[in-house]
Amino acid sequence: MTISQAMTDSRASIRAMKQQDIAEVHDIEKLCQTAPWSQSHFENEVNEIGVSEPLVAVIRARVAGFIVVWYVAREIQINNIGVHPKCRRQGIGRILLSEALRFGREKGCDAAHLEVRQSNTSALHLYKAAGFQQVYLREGYYSDNLENAIVMKKPSLAL
Numbered sequence: 001m002t003i004s005q006a007m008t009d010s011r012a013s014i015r016a017m018k019q020q021d022i023a024e025v026h027d028i029e030k031l032c033q034t035a036p037w038s039q040s041h042f043e044n045e046v047n048e049i050g051v052s053e054p055l056v057a058v059i060r061a062r063v064a065g066f067i068v069v070w071y072v073a074r075e076i077q078i079n080n081i082g083v084h085p086k087c088r089r090q091g092i093g094r095i096l097l098s099e100a101l102r103f104g105r106e107k108g109c110d111a112a113h114l115e116v117r118q119s120n121t122s123a124l125h126l127y128k129a130a131g132f133q134q135v136y137l138r139e140g141y142y143s144d145n146l147e148n149a150i151v152m153k154k155p156s157l158a159l
């Protein structure tokens with residue numbers, strides 16, 4: 001079964017990322033990013049970094065998307081999110097983000113941060129719809145093309 005077939009008849013469920021998800025997660029990452037994280041970067045997030053709680057969205061045993069989040073000093077830091085191109089615009093990114101925020105709220109966090117490329121319209125829409133606001137611009141931040149980073153904050157996690 002291909003990932004697009006998996007999407008047709010079932011909604012995603014969200015769970016913790018496991019070691020056995022990493023190959024699929026990395027395949028999605030390579031389809032999402034111009035400067036993708038390595039497989040070992042994801043392995044560190046799953047196995048070694050105590051503050052990291054990465055999640056995957058799974059549809060009929062296939063990984064359709066992921067989010068990598070750190071929970072540090074009552075703040076949530078969204079470090080990466082990706083949805084398989086064939087599974088986009090079906091609410092998976094929104095579910096992953098809202099689950100990460102809900103998890104942070106349960107852990108006692110009271111704010112969330114992230115940074116996003118200025119040209120990344122889809123991600124900017126996703127984050128603004130979730131209540132994130134631009135706080136400042138990091139000029140020339142991305143080393144591959146010197147693109148600006150927009151730093152965003154969700155000042156309250158209250159429902």
Ligand SMILES: CC(C)(COP(=O)(O)OP(=O)(O)OC[C@H]1O[C@@H](n2cnc3c(N)ncnc32)[C@H](O)[C@@H]1OP(=O)(O)O)[C@@H](O)C(=O)NCCC(=O)NCCS
Pocket residue numbers: 032033080081082083084087088089090091092093094095115116117120121122123125126127129
């Ligand atoms: C950003 C990304 C995670 C969104 O995932 P998704 O599953 O397609 O998003 P959803 O279907 O949950 O969309 C949620 C909202 O995001 C916004 N959005 C998502 N894709 C969009 C697009 N192509 N254009 C405009 N808005 C978009 C919309 O507001 C949308 O709500 P709506 O469908 O009710 O209008 C996905 O496009 C992706 O993986 N991009 C490549 C990786 C990336 O850029 N990650 C972010 C790094 S900071």
